[in-house]
Amino acid sequence: MNGMFAATTFTPVVRQSAxxxxxxxxxxxxxxxxxxxxxxxxxxLSSAGTANNxxxxxxxxxxxxxxFNVIGSGFYFASGVVRVLRVVQYSxxxxxxxxxPANSLTAYFGTTAGGGTTIASGSSxxxxxxxxxx
Amino acid sequence: MxxxxxWSAGDVLTxxxxxxxxxxxxxxxxxxxxxxxxxxxxxxxxxxxxxxxVVNVDLTCTTTGSANSISVSLxxxxxxxxxxxxxxxxxxxxxxxxxxxLVTCVRGSNSTVSFYKDLDGGLLATTLGNxxxxxxxxxxxxx
Numbered sequence: 001m002n003g004m005f006a007a008t009t010f011t012p013v014v015r016q017s018a019x020x021x022x023x024x025x026x027x028x029x030x031x032x033x034x035x036x037x038x039x040x041x042x043x044x045l046s047s048a049g050t051a052n053n054x055x056x057x058x059x060x061x062x063x064x065x066x067x068f069n070v071i072g073s074g075f076y077f078a079s080g081v082v083r084v085l086r087v088v089q090y091s092x093x094x095x096x097x098x099x100x101p102a103n104s105l106t107a108y109f110g111t112t113a114g115g116g117t118t119i120a121s122g123s124s125x126x127x128x129x130x131x132x133x134x
Numbered sequence: 135m136x137x138x139x140x141w142s143a144g145d146v147l148t149x150x151x152x153x154x155x156x157x158x159x160x161x162x163x164x165x166x167x168x169x170x171x172x173x174x175x176x177x178x179x180x181x182x183x184x185x186x187x188v189v190n191v192d193l194t195c196t197t198t199g200s201a202n203s204i205s206v207s208l209x210x211x212x213x214x215x216x217x218x219x220x221x222x223x224x225x226x227x228x229x230x231x232x233x234x235x236l237v238t239c240v241r242g243s244n245s246t247v248s249f250y251k252d253l254d255g256g257l258l259a260t261t262l263g264n265x266x267x268x269x270x271x272x273x274x275x276x277x
Contacts, residue, residue: 004155032156033155033156033183034153034155034156034157035156035157035158035181036156036158036181036183036188038188064158066177067176067177067192068176068192068269069176069177069190069191069192069269069271070190070192070223070224070225070269070270070271071190071271072223072271073222073223073271084236085236086223086224086225086236088269098225098234098236099236100234100235100236101233101234102233102234103232103233103234104232105227105267107234129271130188130190130271130273131190132158132179132181132190
């Protein structure tokens with residue numbers, strides 16, 4: 001019982017097609033109580049992404065299969081501009097992001113339809129999510 | 135036996151009692167804009183531990199509403215707050231405009247969540263259309 005609400009540190013994996021090199025990891029922790037997972041991650045990014053691809057972060061714990069579902073909120077910061085985002089469960093192992101503008105259910109942040117942001121070295125990203133574990 | 139917060143001195147907790155902590159339940163959220171609006175619930179689940187509650191919902195409206203504030207029922211009533219307490223965040227997809235809107239989820243009543251969008255003068259009151267999507271994640275204290 002003592003470990004029930006203890007947070008565990010993990011190594012975040014950010015992707016935009018390719019895996020992005022982590023810079024400073026400000027926080028990457030999750031706590032799991034049975035099937036409830038709460039996760040907070042914020043880190044700097046030290047390499048560039050591949051244009052017109054979803055920006056994703058690996059979930060620390062495999063999620064129950066689900067379709068598009070908002071599981072939290074987040075941000076992306078580059079060149080002095082903050083993008084406020086919503087985090088969706090993209091698959092059982094990945095979270096993805098939605099921002100404005102987006103014109104369809106597949107217009108994920110990072111794709112051309114989702115604003116066309118390409119991860120730049122020196123940028124940063126963060127998310128807080130809560131979801132059901134598999 | 136009901137979960138944490140309901141136990142009393144002398145109760146004998148079983149493995150089932152403890153294993154039930156942190157499990158998720160599904161529920162059927164009710165979408166309202168003036169009156170109940172039909173919706174396809176893609177997913178709607180919540181996890182309650184004592185008075186801590188996490189809710190994740192994704193639904194698609196299947197009818198046309200009329201301009202007024204939009205609300206969705208909660209699985210467990212919220213504790214009373216003063217004002218429109220923020221419960222979480224989400225997105226609203228306006229099908230007719232082909233536009234995703236980021237929304238902030240606020241307590242509409244003790245049993246409903248309502249929504250704010252950026253630069254609006256009040257609660258989200260876009261006329262619901264067939265195919266509009268509401269997807270959100272909440273964390274709040276139950277009653």
